[in-house]
Amino acid sequence: EPNQFCDAGIGYDESMCGIPSSASSKLLIKGGTVVNAQHQEIADVYVEDGIIVAVKPNIRVGDDVTVLDATGKFVMPGGIDPHTHLDFEFMGTETVDDFFSGQAAALAGGTTMHIDFVIPVDGSLTAGFEAYEKKTKKSCMDYGFHMAITKWDETVSKEMELMVKEKGINSFKFFMAYKGALMINDDLLLEGFKKCKSLGALAMVHAENGDAVYEGQKRMIELGITGPEGHALSRPAVLEGEATARAIRLASFVNNPLYVVHVMSIDAMEEIAKARKEGQRVIGEPVVSGLVLDESWLWHPDFKTAARYVMSPPIRKRGHDKALQGALSTGVLQLVGTDHCAFNSTQKAFGIDDFRKIPNGVNGIEERMHLVWNTMVESGQVSVTDYVRLTSTECARIFNVYPRKGAILAGSDADIIIFNPNASFEITAKSHHSRLDANVFEGKKGKGKVEVTIAGGRIVWQNNELKVAPGTGRYIKMPPFSYLYDGIEKIDAAYLSSLQAPVNRAKSAS
Ligand code: URP
Ligand code: ZN
Ligand code: ZN
Numbered sequence: 001e002p003n004q005f006c007d008a009g010i011g012y013d014e015s016m017c018g019i020p021s022s023a024s025s026k027l028l029i030k031g032g033t034v035v036n037a038q039h040q041e042i043a044d045v046y047v048e049d050g051i052i053v054a055v056k057p058n059i060r061v062g063d064d065v066t067v068l069d070a071t072g073k074f075v076m077p078g079g080i081d082p083h084t085h086l087d088f089e090f091m092g093t094e095t096v097d098d099f100f101s102g103q104a105a106a107l108a109g110g111t112t113m114h115i116d117f118v119i120p121v122d123g124s125l126t127a128g129f130e131a132y133e134k135k136t137k138k139s140c141m142d143y144g145f146h147m148a149i150t151k152w153d154e155t156v157s158k159e160m161e162l163m164v165k166e167k168g169i170n171s172f173k174f175f176m177a178y179k180g181a182l183m184i185n186d187d188l189l190l191e192g193f194k195k196c197k198s199l200g201a202l203a204m205v206h207a208e209n210g211d212a213v214y215e216g217q218k219r220m221i222e223l224g225i226t227g228p229e230g231h232a233l234s235r236p237a238v239l240e241g242e243a244t245a246r247a248i249r250l251a252s253f254v255n256n257p258l259y260v261v262h263v264m265s266i267d268a269m270e271e272i273a274k275a276r277k278e279g280q281r282v283i284g285e286p287v288v289s290g291l292v293l294d295e296s297w298l299w300h301p302d303f304k305t306a307a308r309y310v311m312s313p314p315i316r317k318r319g320h321d322k323a324l325q326g327a328l329s330t331g332v333l334q335l336v337g338t339d340h341c342a343f344n345s346t347q348k349a350f351g352i353d354d355f356r357k358i359p360n361g362v363n364g365i366e367e368r369m370h371l372v373w374n375t376m377v378e379s380g381q382v383s384v385t386d387y388v389r390l391t392s393t394e395c396a397r398i399f400n401v402y403p404r405k406g407a408i409l410a411g412s413d414a415d416i417i418i419f420n421p422n423a424s425f426e427i428t429a430k431s432h433h434s435r436l437d438a439n440v441f442e443g444k445k446g447k448g449k450v451e452v453t454i455a456g457g458r459i460v461w462q463n464n465e466l467k468v469a470p471g472t473g474r475y476i477k478m479p480p481f482s483y484l485y486d487g488i489e490k491i492d493a494a495y496l497s498s499l500q501a502p503v504n505r506a507k508s509a510s
């Protein structure tokens with residue numbers, strides 16, 4: 001019997017879809033250890049109509065309530081992925097995961113919200129927003145938007161205001177790389193930072209020196225290095241460190257908070273550490289690929305295998321992964337994203353003769369929760385409460401949707417996972433839910449398993465089965481002036497009075 005809820009997308013495995021739970025909208029999760037970022041306790045969680053109504057021990061309910069036993073398991077806020085690219089047109093092609101398949105994969109991996117990057121159309125923010133509104137019609141999970149800024153004029157400046165005040169966007173990404181495509185210069189970066197600051201929006205940067213990358217790429221091609229290893233060799237960590245430092249210094253000059261996306265290297269991480277030590281508000285986001293992989297894959301003799309690992313900034317040498325984990329465990333870096341940007345083998349093969357044409361991007365939206373658990377909690381580097389902070393709560397705070405999202409509290413959205421620390425996971429392209437034909441984390445296994453995912457009060461993942469329906473995801477508007485802006489005006493006032501003091505002295509002396 002055909003399944004009316006299934007998406008007929010090419011390459012999509014229909015077997016993974018089922019009928020969404022039509023069971024009661026009342027749920028009781030019994031006996032689990034409820035974990036929030038600050039505290040954990042054994043308690044029941046009662047949900048009605050998509051909202052958490054109560055969190056306390058021994059809740060009694062009637063028989064119209066679906067009861068889930070979570071004894072011996074962790075009950076945690078669903079993951080929030082701050083960095084994804086679904087249905088993204090990039091490098092002459094389009095990602096295979098759209099807002100249905102990518103979100104279905106996310107839900108199967110315990111992520112219940114993501115924030116995707118709207119790309120303007122010919123520089124128009126409004127046209128970009130409208131295009132993404134269409135793309136998200138088939139959503140089966142809640143999502144928010146960041147927006148990229150790719151050119152600068154009065155219209156863009158006004159549109160930024162519109163996006164923040166009316167459209168629910170509170171963050172803008174500036175690409176310091178991808179010369180000739182998305183890249184912007186320092187002039188635009190400064191204008192953009194100033195505008196972000198006036199709106200209470202968060203400025204985000206893709207930090208690589210795009211001019212130097214362009215030069216590095218030419219150098220490799222001239223040397224006859226055309227394979228995927230040329231990708232790593234052409235854009236070394238020093239170029240990520242330089243751009244990170246530059247963005248941080250310009251943000252300091254403007255005094256606006258800064259968010260560095262996909263921190264891939266020790267070089268970039270140390271710039272963030274230094275700035276934070278001096279009191280600057282800089283957020284650093286490592287991504288799963290950077291935390292658990294190393295660049296050796298790019299030297300794999302099989303092009304198809306090597307090309308899978310091409311993303312920017314590149315996955316670095318062994319050692320960077322461990323250092324990024326350490327930075328995450330000590331608070332130098334604050335949350336984990338994926339940069340899920342899925343291109344299959346056919347698309348990656350565009351660059352068979354020239355690594356510059358390999359579409360950049362790797363997967364992770366489905367794997368993040370398991371890999372962060374295994375890498376950070378199982379290894380003893382962070383606590384279970386920290387895990388919730390890194391995968392969910394901090395993202396909700398930074399993008400100003402806490403405690404609606406990122407918490408298991410009365411009044412929060414019922415985005416919940418039941419996590420069994422004694423079960424195990426294994427990642428394979430055969431069993432994943434992305435439309436990708438391969439997985440950069442193929443064969444990785446470990447302890448811990450998302451056994452149940454509840455999104456907006458619906459059980460969407462249980463017994464290794466997905467039950468999702470297009471159109472059930474909601475757009476989450478994110479208001480400006482998150483906690484990162486608290487007190488900024490006082491710092492500005494102190495700066496201004498420090499400028500005026502010597503001027504006053506000069507006047508009274510004359
Ligand atoms: O290689 C990557 N990271 N692709 C996605 C675009 C970006 O820079 O985030
Ligand atoms: Zn289907
Ligand atoms: Zn980027």
Ligand code: ZN
Nearest residue numbers: 083084085339
């Ligand atoms: Zn990205």
